[in-house]
Amino acid sequence: MSKIKLAVSAAAGLVTATVLVVTTASAATLFSDDFNDGNSSGWTTSGGTWSVVTDGSGVLRQSGTSSDARARAGSTSWADYTVTARVKPTAVNGTNRFAALLARVQSNTSYYYLALRSNNTVELKKLVGGSSTTLATGPATFTLNAWHTLSLEVAGSTIRGSVNGGAALQATDSQFATGQIGVATFNTAASFDDVVVSSSTAPSPSASASTSPSTSPSTSPSASPSPSPSPSISPSPSIPPLPGAPDGFATVAGQGTGTTTGGAGGPTVTVSTTEAFLDYIARPGPYIIRVSGTITLPTGSTDGMHSVSSDKTIIGVGATARLVGGGLNIGIPVSDAITSPPANAVHNIIIRNLTITGATDDLINVQMFSHHVWIDHNDLSDGGDGAVDIKRGSDLITVSWNRFHDHDKTTLVGHDDENAAQDVGRLRVTYHHNFFDRSDQRNPRVRFSPLVHVYNNYYFDNSYGIASTNESGLFVEGNYFFSVNNPGRVEFSGPLGRMVERNNILVECNHPIEVRGTVADPATFYRYTADPPEIVPSLIPAGAGVGKI
Structure with a gap:
């Protein structure tokens, strides 16, 4: 077969990065309810017909469409906070109806609210004694029987x-200073899930911005156009986005967690020995663990995999922090009998700026319904199995700005064709701005996930790039593939997968990206901006890996 070639030419230059050092502030969780306990204890309802039902997992459903309906929870003394919830409208009676998220609730007739309307608008409003005032309005997609994430701060x-992490509406009003949170409908039936209330925080810069050039050489196989002065990195859907913050699926609310904060709010410790490292990653509670120098992880009875407990940031100091000989396990012990997220699922983990190499098994293994994990700016190579494997019902994960090299089976999403019970509807992952540098295959290979978003990655000399099977959905955009035998394929292992592609560049590749079926647009879940694919060969080698945050 003749090769597909798209010529791109121009000189690749150095990338100048503006760095802002941010001190992370704690955002305490004041309240959360995913309704998986089968009840709505703590909620007070008014109007409508409310019940807790199963929709994949437990949800609070309001099934009436003939009137207003509200449900309230929390403390009347809460002042500054952010409330997020997933909302699925299921039926409307009439036109311009809505489902809403409430804040600073005084009573059933006085509060602030964010209303998602059936005429494809979103309104920021206040209700005073039953009389409403619109504070701000904008466009938003309203889709029946689809989940939407609402956030009100x-x-x-x-x-x-x-x-869904889109452009924020903002207004100034001092009518209500404190109050409860709530959800509401107006002539609309809807389900509500994953309600999380976090105290508002405002991390502030601890150092002024500095500018430093990157001297990392580009390994671009063909010259590319000079990048724009400030190539954009996908913004977090937080309001506003913060430098050095997670983005993608790691920021989407779910399972009682609003976003990924890692060890924020806990002590910061620096470790340089195996004993100290293993001690701190296993401790309960939040910790920011700074890794200094090289730490050798033992194999022993763990096969070289060492478990990380919830609420941890593990971050390398400088460009020389290394974990060698073993890998990190994020997840409780494996049990096929568990088919829905358990209360003790590991969550809220950040792993950044580490070289991890030479593990006898996986370098990083995410399993057993672990969620809200951000794996960013690492150098990953020479593992015995996967470099980053994500499996057994894990969810809401972002893998960004990593360099994968000298590795065969790079990153697997969903480990087995027979594991639908744990995986269907979960395994939502964002891969962006990674350098798949001669990593042979599985970059990634995906089963069962409804959506894996793969954008702005640089593929260099791989056997294959992306594979979709078992009805998984892959949204592939803005990537650059050089000398990749099969950039993207839909496989026959189990049922066929689904794949859509947008604005990718293929150079010296033997096959096109296979396209099949439909896949949800990631922009319905979170906000991001894809870089032009033509700058990827210079942008990614200069920015991915360790020593670049």
Whole structure:
């Protein structure tokens, strides 16, 4: 077969990066309810027909469409906080109806609210004694029988709201200073899930911005156009986005967690020995663990895999922090009998700026319904099995700005064709701005996931790039493939997968990206901006890996 070639030419230059050092502040969780306990204890309802039912997992459903309906929870003394919830409208009676998220609730007739309307608008409003005032409005997609993530923040006199991480509406109003949270419908039946209330925080820069050039050489196989002065990195859907913060699926609310914060709010420790490292990663509670120098992880009875407990940030110091000989396990012990997220699922993990190499098994293994994990700016190579494997019902994960090299089976999403019970509807992962540098295959290979978003990655000399099977959905955009035998394929292992592609560049590749079926647009879940694919060969080698955050 003749090779597909798209010529791209121009000189590749150095990338100048603006760095802002941020001190992470704690955002305490004030309240959460995923309704998996089968009840709505703590909620007070008014109007409508409310019940807890199963929709994949437990949800709070309001099934009436003939009137207003509200459900309230929390403390009347809460002042500054962000409330997020997933909302699925299921039926409307009439036109311009809505489902809403409430904040600073005084009573059933007085509160701030964010209303997602059936005319494809979103409104930031207040209700005073039953009389409503619109504070801000904008476009938003309203889709029946689809989940939408609503976020409403109140901080002092500032009120901000967004849908699916989109552009925020903002207004200033001082009518209500404190109050409960809630959900509501107007002539709309809807389900609500994963309600999380976090105290508002405002991390501030601990150092002024500095500019430093990167001297990392580009290994671009063909010259590419000079990048724009400030190539954009996908923004987090937080309001506003913060430098050095997670993005992608790691920021989407779910399972009682609003976003990924790692060890924020806990002690910061620096470790340089095996004993100290293994001690701190296993401790309960939040910790920021700074790794200094090279730490050798033992094999022993763990096969070289060492478990990380919830609420941890593990981050390398400088460009020389290394874990060798073993890997990191994020997840409780394996049990095929568990088919829904358990209360003790590991969550809220950040792994950044580490070289991890030479493990006898996986370098990083995420399993057993672990969620809200951010794996960023690492150098990953020479593992005995996977470099980053994500499996057994894990969910809401972002893998960004890593360099994968000298590795065969790079990153697997979903480990087995027979594991549908744990995996269907989960395994949602974002891969962006990674350098798949001669990593042979599985970059990634995906089963069962409804959506894996793969964008702005640089593929260099791989056997194959991306594979989709078992009805998984892959959204592939803005990537650059050089000398990849099969950039993207839909496989026959179990049922066929689904794959859509947008704005990719293929150079010296033997096959096109296979396209099959439909896949949800990631922009319905979180906000991001894809870089032009033509700058990827210079942008990614200069920015991916260790020593670059």
